[in-house]
Amino acid sequence: MEITVRHSEPEDYKALHCIFSGPRAIAGTLQMPLPSAETWRERLSEPPEGLYSLVACVEDEVVGSLSLHTSPTRWRMRHVGSIGMAVRDDWQDKGVGTALMEATLDLTDNWLSLTRIELTVYVDNAAGIALYEKFGFEVEGTHLRFAFRKGEYVDAYSMARLNA
Numbered sequence: 001m002e003i004t005v006r007h008s009e010p011e012d013y014k015a016l017h018c019i020f021s022g023p024r025a026i027a028g029t030l031q032m033p034l035p036s037a038e039t040w041r042e043r044l045s046e047p048p049e050g051l052y053s054l055v056a057c058v059e060d061e062v063v064g065s066l067s068l069h070t071s072p073t074r075w076r077m078r079h080v081g082s083i084g085m086a087v088r089d090d091w092q093d094k095g096v097g098t099a100l101m102e103a104t105l106d107l108t109d110n111w112l113s114l115t116r117i118e119l120t121v122y123v124d125n126a127a128g129i130a131l132y133e134k135f136g137f138e139v140e141g142t143h144l145r146f147a148f149r150k151g152e153y154v155d156a157y158s159m160a161r162l163n164a
Contacts, residue, residue, distance in 0.1 A: 001058055001094075002058070003056050003057070003058055003063075003095055003096055003099040004056070004057050004058075004099075005054055005055070005056050005057070005099055005100060005102075005103035006054065006055060006057065007052070007053065007054060007055075008044055008053040008054060008055045008062075008065065009044070010041065010044045010045040012044060012055055012062050013037060013040040013041040013043075013044050013045075014037060014040075015055070015061070015062030016040045016043075016044065016055075016062070016065055017035060017036075017037040017039075017040045018088065019062070019063075019064065019065055019086050019087070019088045020035050020040070020086060021033075021034070021035065022088055022089035022090075023089065024089040024092060025086040025087065025088065025089055027122075027149065027150070028086065028121075028122060028125050028128060029084065029086050030084075030147060031086075049072060049073070050069060050070040050071060050072045050073075051067060051068070051069055051070075052067070052068040052070070052104075052107060053065070053066075053067050053068075054066045054067075054068070054100060054103060054104060054107075056087075056096045056099050056100050058091070058096075063087065063088045063091040063096055064085070064086065064087040064088065064091060064096040064097065064099075064100055065085065065086050065087075065100075066083060066084070066085040066100040066101075066103075066104055067083065067084045067085075068081050068082070068083050068104055068107065068108065069081065069082045069083075069084075070082075070112065070114065079113070079114055079115045079116055080114065080115075080116045080117075080118065081108050081112070081114045081116070081117050081118070082117075082118045082119065083104060083117060083118070083119045084119070085097060085100055085101075085119075085128075087100075092127070093127065097127075097128075097131045098131065098134075101131065101132075101135050104117075105117070105135060105161075108163075109163055114163070115162060115163050115164065116160055116161070116162055116163075117137075117160065117161045117163075118158070118159070118160045119132065119137065119158075119159050119160075120143065120146070120156045120157070120158055120159070121156060121157050121159060122146070122147070122149075122154050122155070122156050122157075123142065123154070123155045123156060123157055124154065129157065129159075132159050132161075135161060136161045137159040137160060137161045138159060138160065138161070139157045139158070139159050140157075140158045140159060140160050141157070141158045142155055142156070142157055142158070143155060143156045143157075143158060
């Protein structure tokens with residue numbers, strides 16, 4: 001099984017709708033459950049400046065998504081990128097996250113000259129934390145009561161990877 005990563009296209013909206021409709025994917029992100037396909041179509045057809053939207057594919061089927069937000073007009077933060085990722089529930093723990101991270105870090109390190117990559121991850125997302133640590137991310141702090149999920153507040157780690 002070969003996982004390929006490419007830039008997302010507007011016609012990927014149905015696949016992203018599917019990814020973000022999965023209970024495991026929703027539980028690990030700040031997205032609301034029951035998203036509309038139209039919301040995803042709009043997001044992909046009109047991306048903001050500085051957004052790099054990548055998807056992971058297996059045999060032309062989109063199974064994961066990673067967004068890299070940069071700040072091209074914030075001069076003092078042009079070296080920083082922030083990422084958010086989701087993998088379709090039935091494709092978790094199969095290397096999709098690894099493929100997305102490899103492609104993203106190649107982009108940040110070798111093409112965009114970003115030296116700080118940030119992310120936020122829920123403290124109970126052991127698989128996500130392990131993935132990020134594998135790529136050199138370190139916990140910088142804990143956000144208490146960061147988000148409301150399934151009727152209760154959850155904490156999250158602020159993690160970053162610094163590249164000289």
